[in-house]
Amino acid sequence: MDLEKQPQQPVAPAEPPPAGIRASDADRDRIADILRDAMAEGRLTAEEHAERIDLVYRAKTLGELEPLVRDLPAPGATAPQTGARPYAYGPEGPAGPADNLVAIFSSSTRKGRWRVGGRTNAFSLFGSVEIDLTEALFGQRLTVINATSIFGSVEIKVPQNISLRGSGTGVFGNFEVMTLESADPEAPVVVVNGYSVFGSVEAKPKRGKFIADLHDQLRKHLGR
Structure with a gap:
């Protein structure tokens, strides 16, 4: 005997997990x-971002996380832009651990032609850390540097035409970031967060260094 086909029942949408x-x-x-x-994208200031990030990693439940992004669009909600990209960032690598630069009674330097990761931690204790981004290749638009200096120094140099x-x-020390806002909305954004205790953290542009020429060279290398 043929069984009559039963009409398919509509599938109820999955309910979000309890808060x-x-x-x-x-x-x-x-x-x-x-x-x-x-x-x-300019929806949050650096101060707002730092405050919310602190709350993110203090949160214990999903209910504490959701309000932190309630006023922001969902990922992928913005329509993709067409046409040539003004900056040849290159393919982004998979998310991984942050780069670490540590100087304890010593010095640590990163400069020249190198690929900048999304996150870098710089720690100086009775030492000095120098991060020179003026010839670096940015694999992503946003780069975050977490800098801590205790009886030491962390110095960060960037090209003149990016956003900083x-x-x-x-605390009994100096924390100074020379704020820059690039006229190009696609220019790299470097955010420096952290603190100094009896030390210094400084981030500023290096005069005469511009990122456009470097990315023109990268385009040629990638054949774009």
């Missing part, structure tokens, strides 16, 4: 990525 569920590291990283993109932002504190 009281404990948040995982992946949940926090997902929210942090949304905040990172929002700051790169920062948020930090000096």
